[in-house]
Every structure is written in structure tokens, then in C-alpha cells.
Amino acid sequence: MSSPEPAAGARAAAEPGAHLLAEIREQPQALRSLLEHEREYARVAATARDRGATTVRMVGHGSSDNAAAYGVYAFGLLPGWTALRDSITLSVYYGAEIEMAGSTAIALSQSGRTIDVVDYLGRARSTGAFTVALTNEPASNLAGEAEAVLPLGAGTERSVAATKTYLNQVAALGLLAAHAAGEGRRFAESLRVVSGQMEDLIPRLEQLVPPIAVAFTFVGRMFVIGRGPEFATAREIALKLLETCRIAAEPLTATDLAHGPVAALDALFPVWTIASADASLAAVVEAAERVRDAGATIVASGNAADAIPGASYLLPTPKPPSALHAPLLSVVPGQLFAWALARAKGLDPDRPEGLAKVTLAR
Amino acid sequence: MSSPEPAAGARAAAEPGAHLLAEIREQPQALRSLLEHEREYARVAATARDRGATTVRMVGHGSSDNAAAYGVYAFGLLPGWTALRDSITLSVYYGAEIEMAGSTAIALSQSGRTIDVVDYLGRARSTGAFTVALTNEPASNLAGEAEAVLPLGAGTERSVAATKTYLNQVAALGLLAAHAAGEGRRFAESLRVVSGQMEDLIPRLEQLVPPIAVAFTFVGRMFVIGRGPEFATAREIALKLLETCRIAAEPLTATDLAHGPVAALDALFPVWTIASADASLAAVVEAAERVRDAGATIVASGNAADAIPGASYLLPTPKPPSALHAPLLSVVPGQLFAWALARAKGLDPDRPEGLAKVTLAR
Structure with a gap:
């Protein structure tokens, strides 16, 4: 029998940000699901090595591009x-003809339907790259275009703001890089x-974050600072906000900040700093000292949050087995902060103004 | 005889932003000075080609890093x-050991004294890269570290905010890329x-810009949109502001904007759009249509500024001989806008709060 009351699941989903x-x-489960595919990662890494395809070209938009910023460090x-x-x-719009033999081209797209990413991969393949699709949808156009x-394994993502997809993209790039280095098994164990x-x-964090986030209800601008593998985290937290x-x-690196942007800071321009012990x-x-000297409020997160001088708000994360695993944990305070702050501002983080889940066009 | 009045030069220099x-x-003269060194650019391009050093790694901070974003397109x-x-x-702080045979490493530093850039170049050389210093100071540490x-040729720059140095870095990367392609002569003629x-x-623009800039006196946040070679311009204008x-x-690419940031726009969040006919x-x-739909005010500059729908302010620039020369002209409205707006806000753009001309440290 039907009931006038919506089912519990539907009611939960109707709440903004549910x-x-x-x-x-x-996310913890999503990470474990990724590990079920470990053999495929080992195989693709072996193929890249065998083909000498050791220049890694990553493409994606939004959160996928942020994850790629992590890939620079994982492969390096x-x-x-x-x-x-x-x-x-460069290649899709301007038609640049770049020789890609010796390259592995990795296309990152949650849906596998982003048109220019699919187009890029086709061009990469035709100029000699080993082409790989990293996607939630192994039956997509993108997957069809790729050699591997x-x-x-993140499962369906319904919120427009990506979280578990980003997390698994970071983990996937790390796992692939580790297999390329012959350290895949250890990296996978650490993921667990x-x-x-x-x-x-x-x-x-669900307890700790909301009372902090509410203080930012009328904040109009922020910097998010991270360096090395945590620059990806800075990009991703900034995009969520x-x-x-x-x-x-x-998002800025610690160095970027010193080369100009620090001049813009004042007491109404808070800075989020991601600090990892590396x-x-x-x-x-x-960089945090310069921020403090400029009179700006500091939020410090990451596994070395307590090393940041003068931070007003601390959101510490645990220390993972290796520094390259830290970004998987340090993004979580930012995700929950965005969720809590959007609610405090009366916004629905599941459906931001003017955005669709899948961006097909350019 | 000495006079109680300061000399005319000193008086001019004392005025904020002078x-x-x-x-x-x-800048027009700086460009011509660069051309006096054309043979050296031809020689370095020939060496890179002869050594098969066709992966170009560019490093620099601030404006130098912005110019490098142009280099991606010029070499591509x-x-x-x-x-x-x-x-x-990656290499200086984390000690990554990346094989750089087959690479040309170009270090961009106005002063040639930026410590981690000098350090990077030493490491690049030791792992097989062809190392090149692009600097105003051929007697600097950086130049000493480089093979070429x-x-x-931009001459001494006294304002902390770089202008002619950035312009010549862009032109220099274009000239080097053109010589690598055997098109150096034509590119140089177009620079003239x-x-x-x-x-x-x-x-x-000195007439046109100030009355527009003054309207932005209380603006707290902006996006600057550019794509392809003009992404460097977007980065540089954003940094000046x-x-x-x-x-x-x-700074955002047109594509970045659609993948999230567009959701943040409103009537008090203006967007500067750089439009080139390419x-x-x-x-x-x-992208501009989405900005307009979000109710944000648009400033349009570049040689296709009039193609931007619904722009409230137009700062058109002339059409250069080739699309790759456009960024040299399209940055100028942003430079003059920053100069005029800083003055309208009572700030001294020659000496921004907390910045030094040469950033020695990390």
C-alpha cells in the first residue's frame, strides 16, 4: 500500500546536502572497492612500463583536474x-600536433561522457600515446575510446559536488604510480x-566541523594553501567552497602566496592551510607566519595542523602510513566544512546554482 | 646649488604608482630591446633541437610562472x-629523481636570484637537461648555473608589480619556440x-581605463577568464589585481568556470573576460553567457572584446599579426586597470603591503 509519508530514504534525500x-x-567503503580492481592497475602499469610510455599526460575538468595535480607528485x-x-x-581546439609516443594519456571523467576529454583521448591515441580511461562508467564513450x-569503483555519485569520486581518483593515480614503481602491493595495503x-x-569531524563552519557564514573570500601532494587538496577544498x-x-601553493597574493590579505580574508608532516x-x-602577520584568520588542517602558528581553528587528521597517502585524509575536513557551511548559509550543496552533474560540453 | 625642491625625477617617483x-x-621599447638578442634565441633553439631536448620544463614564481603558462602554448x-x-x-623539496635527458629546462627569474629556481636548475642539469636561464641579469647566480x-632585455624594473619583465618573458618564450620551429624571423618581425x-x-588606454577602474573601488572578488595562450594573460591580470x-x-579557463566556480557568481562578483579572435x-x-545569466558584471578585453555578449565595460586591443602575439597586447588593459584602481583605492602599486621586489626564499 502506498503511504502519504515519503519513504525514509526519499525523505533523507530531500534534505539539502543529504x-x-x-x-x-x-568514502572508506569506496576506497576498499577500488582495491578490488588492483590487478587491473598492476596490468596497466606494466603495459606503460613495457611500452616505455613514461611521460604521463592527465586530463580532466574540475575535481578530476584537481586529482591530476596529485598525480604529478605520485608519478614523480x-x-x-x-x-x-x-x-x-591545445590539441582539441587549436589542433596542435604533439608527438605522444612515449606517453601514457590518462583521461579522468566520472561519467566518461565529457566530450572534449573523449576527443582528447582519441587524438592522443592517434599520435602514439598509450590511452587509459579512469572512470566510474566502464561502458562509457570514454572507455570505448581508450586502450585500457x-x-x-566509487559507485554512483548523486551530489553535484564530487567527493568519493575525487577520493578514488587520487587513490587510483597513487596506486597506478606505485605499481609502475614496483611498490603497488605496499601502497594498496596502506590504502586499506x-x-x-x-x-x-x-x-x-561531523561533530567538530559544523560549529567552526558557521563562523564563516559571511566570508566572501579565502585562500587555501597546500604544497606538494597537498596542492591537489588545496585545489579540491577551494572548489568545494x-x-x-x-x-x-x-588555491595557492605556499610559494605562490609569497609572490603577490599575500598583499591582499586582511582580517576579513581567512586562509585555510593544509599542513602535512613532510x-x-x-x-x-x-607561509602561515606571513598570513598571521597580515592579520588574517587561519584554519589549519592536515596531520601537522598543530605545527601551524597562530591558527584559530584546528581540524587535525591522522597520520597515514606514508606521506603520499596524506591527501586522502586531509581532504575530508574540507568536504565536511563545505557541507556544513552550505547548510548554515541556506544553500543546497547537492544542487549548486547553475551546475549539472555531468558537463557534456566544453 | 642645492634646492629645497626635489628634482623633477624624484618627485615623479614619489607619486604612488609612478x-x-x-x-x-x-614596454614597446622593452620589446624592441629583446629583439637585439635574437641571435642568441636562434642559437639556443638550435642547440635544443640538436640535443633532442624537446620536452620543455619551465620554472618560475609569480609573473614568471604566468609567462610559463604562455610557453605551454607557444611550444605546443x-x-x-x-x-x-x-x-x-617535486625535485627541490621532495628530492624526486626524474630523468631529464631529452628536456630543456628554462628558469625564469627577473633577478636571477630566486634560490629555489637556481637550485632546480642545478638538479635539472645533473640529470641531463639542457639548462637555460631567462633573466634580466646575465651576471646572476642563475645565469652562472645555466648552460645558456x-x-x-627588459631593463631595470623598480615597481614590485612586474609589467615589462612579464611582457618580455612572454615574447622571449614565443621567440624561442618560433626559432625551434624554424619560424623565428617571422615571429620577430611580428614582435616589431x-x-x-x-x-x-x-x-x-591611459584615457579609457581610469574612469572604468574607479567603479571597482569596493569590489572584493573577481574571476579573470582566458583560454589557450590567453590563460597566461588571465593569470597575470588576476595577480596584478x-x-x-x-x-x-x-584566474580560470573558460572550462574551469563551468565546472563549479560559476555557482559562486552574483551581481557583486564581476568577471573579466579576455577574448581573442582564435x-x-x-x-x-x-562562458561569458553563463556569467551574464548569473547576473555578474562583465569586463571584456582583447581583440575580440566586442564578441562578448552583455559586457558592461569594453577594453579592446588591436589585432596582432598572429594569434600567438595577442597576449602581448591583451595584458596591457589589465596592467593599466591595476595601476588606476590601486590609485583610486589610495594604495601604492609600486610597494604593495608585505612584498619585496626580489623574493629570495622559498
């Missing part, structure tokens, strides 16, 4: 390969550890 | 080489034409 929160919570640090966020515009398909750490972290909370949040920490601390 | 304006005006479109803004952090030195176009443009006018200005124009127009 999809986003549910998908943030699904693990197999010592040159990886770049390639320009889609790596399933993301991170999944467990995240199980504990999420409920803790932009698209769900309508804050003009710009070789870049000293530079991040130095 | 250096910046003087250096903007010197002219000789068809892969060019990337390489990560200094390309003089920028652009220098003449700029002579006419600057006084015209940040460092001299304290506006949270974020293969990317349709995508830029489409």
Missing part, C-alpha cells in the same frame, strides 16, 4: 616519471589502513 | 613540443609590429 553527506560517509616520487596536467585546449580502462583511519575520522558555499576561494612543512609554516 | 606607470609605458603550437610548468617542489643564458601597435594602444588592488581575483573564442563567448 546526498553530499551520504557520499562523504561512503614513485617511479620518477614526468607527469603533467595536459592542455585539452581503470574502474574507479587509510580506509580504516577514515572510518574513525568522519564521525569525529566555491561551488557549494559561493566563497571566492583560491618535506614541505617548513615552507607551509613560513 | 614606477609602475613608467614601466608600462616602457610552433614546434609541436611538449612544454610544462614543472614543479620546483637568454637576456630578457606589436611594439608599434602598443605605442598607440597605451596612451589610448591581487597584489596591487587587494582584490581576490582568481579557435577558443566560441568557448569564451559561451
